[in-house]
Amino acid sequence: MISIQNVSKWYGDFQVLSDCSTEVQKGEVVVVCGPSGSGKSTLIKCVNGLEPFQAGTIVVNGTSVGAPKTDLPKLRSRVGMVFQHFELFPHLSITDNLTLAQRKVLGRKEDEARTKGLALLDRVGLSAHAAKFPGQLSGGQQQRVAIARALAMDPIAMLFDEPTSALDPEMINEVLDVMVELAREGMTMMVVTHEMGFARKVANRVIFMDRGAIVEDAAKDEFFGSPRSERAQAFLSKILSH
Amino acid sequence: MDFTQVIQAFPSLGNGLLLTLELTVLAVIGGVIIGTALALARLSSIRVLSWLAGFYVNYFRSIPLLLVITWFYFIVPFMVGWVTGTNQPIGAFTSCLIAFMMFEAAYFCEIVRAGIQSISKGQVNAAYALGMTYPQAMRLVVLPLAFRKMTPLLLQQSIILFQDTSLVYAVGMMDFLNVARSQGDITGELHTFLLFAGLVYFVISFGASTLVKRLQKRLTV
Amino acid sequence: MNYNWDWSVFFKSTGIGSEIYLDWFIAGLGWTIALSLSAWVIALLLGTVLGVMRTLPGRFAARAATVYVELFRNVPLLVQLFIWYFIVPDWLPEKIELWFKQDLHPATSAFISVTVCLGLFTAARVCEQVRTGIQALPRGQSMAAYALGLRLPQVYRKVLLPQAFRIIIPPLTSEFLNVFKNSSVASLIGLMELLAQTKQTAEFTANLFEAFTLATVIYFVLNMGLMLVMRTVEKRVRVPGLIALGGK
Known part of the structure; x- marks a missing residue:
């Protein structure tokens, strides 16, 4: 489904990604972790072309992301993304947030888009808030709406960029619950997160990144049981100690 | 277009430019002084004082500069005659200078006020803790700090003022623009002279604001 | 001070038909408003386009808009x-030249000149406000929009x-007020707007x-009135639950 081959990226002289390669199969849940500044957010943003990269190839469902002829908007409309800071559009109501791209990108009719959006809003348990604006919801609620917004596009895969790291602790679980459910339904997911509990519960594989490189790419049990690299061990012991 | 005419007119253009610059510099100095006084008045705890300063600022900010220039041209001689009791004629330069100083003071006031307000309460408290009085704290701590912060904004406003001095055309003063225009009329090369004038204004303003931006970067780093 | 105040002067006849001096002021105010509104339309449209251009990823559009802004900001309005x-x-x-100079009423040709001049002059300022507004938004907003598959024009529209316009209503308001004040330069090319009528009344009546x-x-009231209108507009478009847009 997602194939990343030898991807490198530089900001000027500074290399943020160096020779990253991995695959995500259909229905697979891959968790990407690593210390801050390790390039994990950058990597996931390369997958839908939000960040350009200078070397290597990324192929999503048969389409090469970096190729000049690729219709990026079309590709992006097939890949859902959830951001650290939710990024709901604050000037639009929750309903409009859910329907905007359905109408403008997929060309769905107002009614159809609304029905779809409200059904997904119900699924994340927020149908009572359809007429509100993002600023009137809590962080956890906003993030659930953001997930619903991405799902409304019927994505073939979902990218999560630290979806819980901007949330107050008591709101993390409501978002993770939605994500766990999604994973169990067989959604292909690539998730940048520090939530190792989530990884243990639903991940198939865990990728550990450090200084722009993929240091470890292993099945879940292998990763948690006996991480090969010292850096991954150090990271795990630090993150699991609290 | 015939630039030889422009070159021949350099002496009178130079005089015009000198007048423009003189007006700018004096108006900036006067404007900043009055503006600072106004800012202190606006921030003062004496209600009447801050209300009056606020009214002054709002008043001048809501009327066109051209109206002020024209009006002052008419009434300043009146006022001076009334105050001094004599009937000495007052030149357009003086009336324009007063108009610019008083008008721009309203704009300078807002810059200075924002600058003073940006100084942290901690600095003021530290000054008081050292035993300074209010005027001392203002003069020795707050204003020097504030002025350092506001210098780029004050200079930016001065560049606007420099451009605005061209409005003295309204009362027939021979500033740079008016000299260029009248030379253009005399020589029949109005196009050349006006475009030349535009170029000179552009070079001075653009050059000055580039320098100010560079200064701003140095001050913020 | 030896001055005879006479507030009834505005109701005195100008000596032209049944006109009183107040009529001059009303006519002048009409010109001022017509000038300012038409110049503002130009400024808002062009300024928005330029402001967007300055934030586009392509080098060329951004540079062209920058050149425009610098050019129109660094030459005095009167020039x-x-x-x-x-x-x-x-x-x-x-x-067209002959039509402009001979067929058009002098007031009309002056009106067109001032409108175009003031519109293009103010567009440079509007451009900077629009650019600031767009750049004040968190980068994630455009990322999220692109991630949903929206195309560039849709992302902006x-x-x-x-969002940007909601942020910049206050500075745009003061630019709008500046247009009214700046329109007084029209008096210098003979258009009988408010300031010109004032000067003429002063000269005729002493x-x-x-x-x-x-x-x-009149200017003061106009200013305050417009400020109130814009404040209502600001309240009208305010988004519930949002205190400071782009404040992150």
């Missing part, structure tokens, strides 16, 4: 007006501009204090 009024008509094709006081009051 620009002289150029539009005295020079540009000569550059027009001969037919649906996501960035609606009641210069009254004339200028009335003009000041």
Whole structure:
């Protein structure tokens, strides 16, 4: 489904990604972790072309992301993304947030888009808030709406960029619950997160990144049981100690 | 277009430019002084004082500069005659200078006020803790700090003022623009002279604001 | 001070038909408002396009808009007006030039010159405000919009501009007020707007204090009135639950 081959990226002289390669199969849940500044957010943003990269190839469902002829908007409309800071559009109501791209990108009719959006809003348990604006919801609620917004596009895969790291602790679980459910339904997911509990519960594989490189790419049990690299061990012991 | 005419007119253009610059510099100095006084008045705890300063600022900010220039041209001689009791004629330069100083003071006031307000309460408290009085704290701590912060904004406003001095055309003063225009009329090369004038204004303003931006970067780093 | 105040001067006959001096002020105010509104339309449209251009990823559009802004910001308004009024008509094709100079009423041709001049002058300022507004938005907003598959024009129209405009209503308001004040330069090329009428009344009646006081009051009231209108607009478009947009 997602194939990343030898991807490198530089900001000027500074290399943020160096020779990253991995695959995500259909229905697979891959968790990407690593210390801050390790390039994990950058990597996931390369997958839908939000960040350009200078070397290597990324192929999503048969389409090469970096190729000049690729219709990026079309590709992006097939890949859902959830951001650290939710990024709901604050000037639009929750309903409009859910329907905007359905109408403008997929060309769905107002009614159809609304029905779809409200059904997904119900699924994340927020149908009572359809007429509100993002600023009137809590962080956890906003993030659930953001997930619903991405799902409304019927994505073939979902990218999560630290979806819980901007949330107050008591709101993390409501978002993770939605994500766990999604994973169990067989959604292909690539998730940048520090939530190792989530990884243990639903991940198939865990990728550990450090200084722009993929240091470890292993099945879940292998990763948690006996991480090969010292850096991954150090990271795990630090993150699991609290 | 015939630039030889422009070159021949350099002496009178130079005089015009000198007048423009003189007006700018004096108006900036006067404007900043009055503006600072106004800012202190606006921030003062004496209600009447801050209300009056606020009214002054709002008043001048809501009327066109051209109206002020024209009006002052008419009434300043009146006022001076009334105050001094004599009937000495007052030149357009003086009336324009007063108009610019008083008008721009309203704009300078807002810059200075924002600058003073940006100084942290901690600095003021530290000054008081050292035993300074209010005027001392203002003069020795707050204003020097504030002025350092506001210098780029004050200079930016001065560049606007420099451009605005061209409005003295309204009362027939021979500033740079008016000299260029009248030379253009005399020589029949109005196009050349006006475009030349535009170029000179552009070079001075653009050059000055580039320098100010560079200064701003140095001050913020 | 030896001055005879006479506030009834505005109701005295100007000696032309049944006209009183107050009529001059009303006519002048009409010109001022017509000028300012038409210039503002130009400024808002062009300024928005330029402001968007300055934030586009492509180098060329951004640079072109920057050149525009620097050019129109660093030449005094009056010089620009002289150029539009005295020079540009000569550059027009001969037919249009003759039409502009001979067939049009002098007031109309002056009106067109000032409108274009003031509109393009103010567009440079509007551009900077629009750019600031767009850049004040968190980068994640445009990322999220692109991630949903929206294309660049849609991202600007649906996501960035609606938010940016809400942020910049206060500075745009003061630019709008500046247009009103700046429109007084029209008096210098003979258009009988508010300031020109004031000057004429002062000269005709010698009641210069009254004339200028009335003009000041009109500008002041106009200013305050517009400020109130814009404040209502700001409240109208305020998004519930949002205190400071782009404040992150």
